[in-house]
Amino acid sequence: GAGVSQSPSNKVTEKGKDVELRCDPISGHTALYWYRQSLGQGLEFLIYFQGNSAPDKSGLPSDRFSAERTGGSVSTLTIQRTQQEDSAVYLCASSFQGQGTEAFFGQGTRLTVV
Amino acid sequence: GENVEQHPSTLSVQEGDSAVIKCTYSDSASNYFPWYKQELGKGPQLIIDIRSNVGEKKDQRIAVTLNKTAKHFSLHITETQPEDSAVYFCAASTTGNQFYFGTGTSLTVIP
Numbered sequence: 001g002a003g004v005s006q007s008p009s010n011k012v013t014e015k016g017k018d019v020e021l022r023c024d025p026i027s028g029h030t031a032l033y034w035y036r037q038s039l040g041q042g043l044e045f046l047i048y049f050q051g052n053s054a055p056d057k058s059g060l061p062s063d064r065f066s067a068e069r070t071g072g073s074v075s076t077l078t079i080q081r082t083q084q085e086d087s088a089v090y091l092c093a094s095s096f097q098g099q100g101t102e103a104f105f106g107q108g109t110r111l112t113v114v
Numbered sequence: 115g116e117n118v119e120q121h122p123s124t125l126s127v128q129e130g131d132s133a134v135i136k137c138t139y140s141d142s143a144s145n146y147f148p149w150y151k152q153e154l155g156k157g158p159q160l161i162i163d164i165r166s167n168v169g170e171k172k173d174q175r176i177a178v179t180l181n182k183t184a185k186h187f188s189l190h191i192t193e194t195q196p197e198d199s200a201v202y203f204c205a206a207s208t209t210g211n212q213f214y215f216g217t218g219t220s221l222t223v224i225p
Contacts, residue, residue: 004157031210033212033213035215041217041218042203042215042216042217042218043158043203043215045212045213045214045215048211048212050210056211056212059212091157091158093213097209097210101146101207101209101210102148102160102163103148103160103213104160105150105157105158105159106157107156107157108156108157
């Protein structure tokens with residue numbers, strides 16, 4: 001596709017359940033980022049993948065959060081044992097590090113934990 | 115790590131007036147400064163960016179200025195229109211690293 005695609009667009013889950021959020025970056029982009037945006041707030045960094053390098057996980061808020069990127073393309077963000085404070089919009093972005101660092105965002109996944 | 119501060123948090127202007135949003139950063143190694151516009155229910159959209167080897171960049175009604183010595187950069191929107199109403203985020207990064215975002219400015223253009 002032409003842009004970053006995220007699925008699902010909305011997810012409602014019960015407290016304590018696990019969820020998986022998916023991100024399809026722009027084809028050829030080597031860098032992929034996950035951010036979290038709580039209602040009316042800024043963008044909180046979660047994790048950053050760059051090529052085959054070890055990911056920068058410094059923004060993950062707890063060990064309930066994990067992410068992987070298979071084959072240098074699609075990424076999945078997993079939240080285990082969800083809590084109400086996990087409710088937010090999860091945004092994914094990708095960039096092509098070779099030609100500059102413009103990052104393009106997907107439309108986000110709105111997660112609601114009830 | 116980098117710390118980006120953004121002001122003001124809210125801004126209201128009359129249609130046709132100019133709007134200015136300012137950001138400061140702390141890491142002198144930062145070399146790339148994008149600005150994003152986020153409309154309700156959508157992801158942030160890149161509207162303009164500037165690199166550290168440039169002091170000013172303009173694209174139609176939007177311009178960005180960068181002062182490396184003072185570590186601040188600004189977004190200027192001229193001849194504002196109602197469709198410019200949105201939340202604007204500044205960011206700073208170094209090549210190959212994550213983006214550090216400001217806290218956002220909610221711009222309202224009053225018709």
